[in-house]
Amino acid sequence: FLLTGSIEGGTPAKMRKLLRHEAGHSFDHGYKIARDLRWRNIFGRAPTIYRPEVYMPDSTSLNHVMHLPDHYAQSHPDEDFAETFAVAITPGLDWNSRYAGRRGALGKIHYVQSLIRRHGSQRPREREIVRTYDARRMRMTLARYYDLRLAREARWQRMQSRLIEA
Numbered sequence: 001f002l003l004t005g006s007i008e009g010g011t012p013a014k015m016r017k018l019l020r021h022e023a024g025h026s027f028d029h030g031y032k033i034a035r036d037l038r039w040r041n042i043f044g045r046a047p048t049i050y051r052p053e054v055y056m057p058d059s060t061s062l063n064h065v066m067h068l069p070d071h072y073a074q075s076h077p078d079e080d081f082a083e084t085f086a087v088a089i090t091p092g093l094d095w096n097s098r099y100a101g102r103r104g105a106l107g108k109i110h111y112v113q114s115l116i117r118r119h120g121s122q123r124p125r126e127r128e129i130v131r132t133y134d135a136r137r138m139r140m141t142l143a144r145y146y147d148l149r150l151a152r153e154a155r156w157q158r159m160q161s162r163l164i165e166a
Helices: 012-031 037-043 077-088 103-119 142-165
Strands: none
Touching: 012 077, 012 103, 037 077, 037 103, 077 103
């Protein structure tokens, strides 16, 4: 809050969306879901370099859910899973209706539901913290990151406003 004047997500509803997304990552890592061959067949193989900030989304894709903005599920197989998990656990969301006619996305949601049923009452397999990124590799301060992020978001807002006005 001190760096940006806002909280991650901006509103309680957006914060809940982020928390459901992050719960998907926790579920994946805790139960080692991504090691499963079926998971890789459904969500794809992760590239060696993890760079979800660099992707070209296909807004017409029928294979991905839309939970967080900017078609984030398309950025990386791990994000696709986390986004699908978030949709699957969103209270009151009728995802069968929302994703009717989108077989790829709906199939992923059904798969995630089956994983939740299978693992939901079990203790996670992973008991230790796994470092996926070492902070010592960072070359930018958090303040600089938020400066860039806020500038990018402002550009995106201006672009969307121009599209709406056109």
